[in-house]
Amino acid sequence: MTSETRTLPVLEAGPVEMPFAILNWSEDFTRDTVWNEHSHPFHELLWNERGASTAVVGPRVWTITPALGVWMPAGTLHSGSAxxxxxxxxxxxxxxxxxxxxxxxxxxxxxxxxxxxxxRLGDTALPAASRALTEAMVLDVLTPSARELLVRMPVSDLLRPIADAVRAAPGDRRTLADWASHLGVSPRTITRAFNAETGTSFARWVAAVRARHAVELLGRGWEIDAVAEEVGYRSASAFGAAFRRATGLTPGTFRAR
Structure with missing residues (x-):
C-alpha cells in the first residue's frame, strides 16, 4: 500500500468567505496520508467517524479518535496524518x-x-433558522476536555533514546530502573526529566504512547489480543482497562467503529 503526502499553505488567522458559520468536511482515506506543517485562517475541530489520525503541534502529538477530537485555533501551525x-x-x-x-x-x-x-449541520438544505439554532447549540456544548490522547515528545539527549525506543516498539517492557541502569543515571534523574519535558511521569508517558499505537492497530483491523501483546500488556483485560482510561472507549467498541 502506497502512502500519500499532501501539501497545504500556511495562512494567518482572519475572516474568509464561507457559506455557513460552521462548515463541515469529511473524507475516507484508502491509504496512509500525511500533511505538511500548515495553518488555516479559520478555527478547526478535528474528529473521526472511524479509525485514527494525528495532529502535531511542535513536540505535542494528539491522537484523534471517534470519541476524542482536537480543537485547532485559527493560524496555528500543525501537521498531521491519517x-x-x-x-x-x-x-x-x-x-x-x-x-x-x-x-x-x-x-x-x-x-x-x-x-x-x-x-445536522452537514445538511446544506437546513433552513436558516434551524441552522442558526443548531450552530448556537454547538457553540454551547463545545468545550475543552480534561481527557485527551496527547503525547509530548521529549527532546533532550537524556530522554531521546527512551523516546525513540518506545515509539519504535511500544511493547518494550523495560522499566524506569532498567533505563536508568542502561543510561548510567539514577531513576530520580529520569523522573525529573520526564516531568519537566512532558508534564507527566515515565509510566504515564509510556501508557500514552502505547494507547496511541493501539488506536492505529485497531483502526487497521488487528484483533484485540494481538494488539494487547504488541503494545506490551500481559493480558487483554489489562490492555482494555488502560485503553478505556486513555480513549474513553473499549477496544472492542473502537474496533467496531
Whole structure:
C-alpha cells in the first residue's frame, strides 16, 4: 500500500468567505496520508467517524479518535496524518463568528449530542433558522476536555533514546530502573526529566504512547489480543482497562467503529 503526502499553505488567522458559520468536511482515506506543517485562517475541530489520525503541534502529538477530537485555533501551525481506513471529519468555524473555546490546541470530547449537532449541520438544505439554532447549540456544548490522547515528545539527549525506543516498539517492557541502569543515571534523574519535558511521569508517558499505537492497530483491523501483546500488556483485560482510561472507549467498541 502506497502512502500519500499532501501539501497545504500556511495562512494567518482572519475572516474568509464561507457559506455557513460552521462548515463541515469529511473524507475516507484508502491509504496512509500525511500533511505538511500548515495553518488555516479559520478555527478547526478535528474528529473521526472511524479509525485514527494525528495532529502535531511542535513536540505535542494528539491522537484523534471517534470519541476524542482536537480543537485547532485559527493560524496555528500543525501537521498531521491519517491511517488507511480512517474516515476523518472536521468542522471549520469562521474567524470572528465565535470566541475560540481555547487560545491553544485542546482535546474535545465528541459526545453523542455534539456529534448529532455537527452531523445536522452537514445538511446544506437546513433552513436558516434551524441552522442558526443548531450552530448556537454547538457553540454551547463545545468545550475543552480534561481527557485527551496527547503525547509530548521529549527532546533532550537524556530522554531521546527512551523516546525513540518506545515509539519504535511500544511493547518494550523495560522499566524506569532498567533505563536508568542502561543510561548510567539514577531513576530520580529520569523522573525529573520526564516531568519537566512532558508534564507527566515515565509510566504515564509510556501508557500514552502505547494507547496511541493501539488506536492505529485497531483502526487497521488487528484483533484485540494481538494488539494487547504488541503494545506490551500481559493480558487483554489489562490492555482494555488502560485503553478505556486513555480513549474513553473499549477496544472492542473502537474496533467496531
Amino acid at each position: 491511517a488507511a481506513g480512517t474516515r476523518c471529519r472536521a468542522s471549520f468555524f469562521g474567524f470572528g463568528t465565535m470566541a475560540p473555546i481555547s487560545p491553544a490546541p485542546a482535546g474535545v470530547e465528541i459526545t453523542p449530542l455534539l456529534r448529532l449537532l455537527l452531523e
